[in-house]
Amino acid sequence: MRIDLLPxxxxxxxxxxxxxxxxxxDVLRxxxxxxxxxxxxxxxxxxxxDASGARELAGRLAGENTPVLLAGERGGQKIPGFPYGNxxxxxxxxxxGGKVLVLTTSNGTRALNGAAKEAHTVLVGSLLNARAVAxxxxxxxxxxxxxxxxxxxxxSLEDTLAAGMVVLEIVEMLDPGWLCSNHQPSSSLxxxxxxxxxxxLARTYRDNTRRAFDHSRHGRRLLNMGLAADLDWCASLNTFQVVPVVKKESSYLIIEKC
Known part of the structure; x- marks a missing residue:
């Protein structure tokens, strides 16, 4: 199994x-x-x-009597006119509960749509579900x-940290000796x-993931915006067993639990 990373x-x-x-x-957030x-x-x-596409889709779903929430963020701030943020x-x-969340963000939704163009399967990762994703x-x-x-x-330090946490979980499952200084990594990984x-990076911050947000530029920016509670939440490691998977439906993507 080959494991690569795009920054x-x-x-x-x-x-x-x-x-x-x-x-x-896109750990934050x-x-x-x-x-x-x-x-x-x-x-x-x-x-x-894009914001206009999110607004249009939410309106269409609402017109079909689908319970929908419209959410969007740019630059860390809720998009004006959107009921919910990020x-x-x-x-x-x-x-x-029971609703469809239509979400557009500065970075994460672009990454999700880009990855879904050709990847066989797209999973949604974070610190919150790192072990389950692995x-x-x-x-x-x-x-x-x-x-x-x-x-x-x-x-982004925090995104790479979360990716590293998933890599660490995989290594510990498939070849734990990989982490030993005198071990030759197996050809299977x-x-x-x-x-x-x-x-x-994950090994460095494993015992204090929240500290990584204090060291990251984006984390410090959100902290200065008064979003410390968001940082605390997003830093929690392996809180959920949920593994969201991306699927294509007509002209847009949907994300559901596996």
Whole structure:
């Protein structure tokens, strides 16, 4: 099994994902929000790249008597006119249960749509469900590409950390001796250099994932916006067993629990 890692949404080359399992991360906060919403009873999430498309789709679903929530974020702020934003704390069971969440964000929804063009399977990853995602990806038995959304085209510490946590879980399941200094990695598990770097990043922060957000530029920015509670939530490791999977439905994507 080969494990690779893409550092930003902009580095996605759809043809290079053909036949693999892609795991998409936008830890602060889109994929954490998606995982939380589905864990709290959301029927499905629809990730839309642009705000106008999200607004139009939500209106169409509402016209079909589908209970829908319209949510969007740009630059960390809720989009004007949208009832909901990109905070996972906005989606407790009493709000999101049984509803469809139409979501557009600065980075995460672009990464999800980009990965879904050619990948065989797309899973939604975060710190919240890292172990469950690793187990699911291993069961699928395909090469894996961790797709980090990044922040405005730049490397993101928190996304790479979460990807590294999934890599760490996979290594511990399939070849735990890989982490020993005198062990020769098995030929059955082939980690690209970016994946190795993410693995060791995860080992550094494993006992204090929240600290990584204090060190990341985007995390500090959200903290300065008064979103410390969001950071605390998104830093929680292996809180949920939910593994969201992306599916294509007519002209848009949907995300549901496996």
């Amino acid at each position: 930003t949404a902009e580095s996605i080359v759809p043809a290079e994902l053909a036949g693999c399992t892609a795991v998409v991360f 889109a994929t954490s929000t998606i995982v939380t919403a589905l864990a709290h009873g959301c029927r499905r999430v629809v990730p839309v790249v 905070s996972p704390l906005e989606y407790p069971p009493e709000v999101v 187990q699911k990806a291993c069961r699928l038995g395909r090469d894996i590409t961790m797709v980090c959304a990044g922040t405005q085209g730049q490397f 082939d980690l690209a250099d970016f994946a190795v770097a993410a693995l060791h």
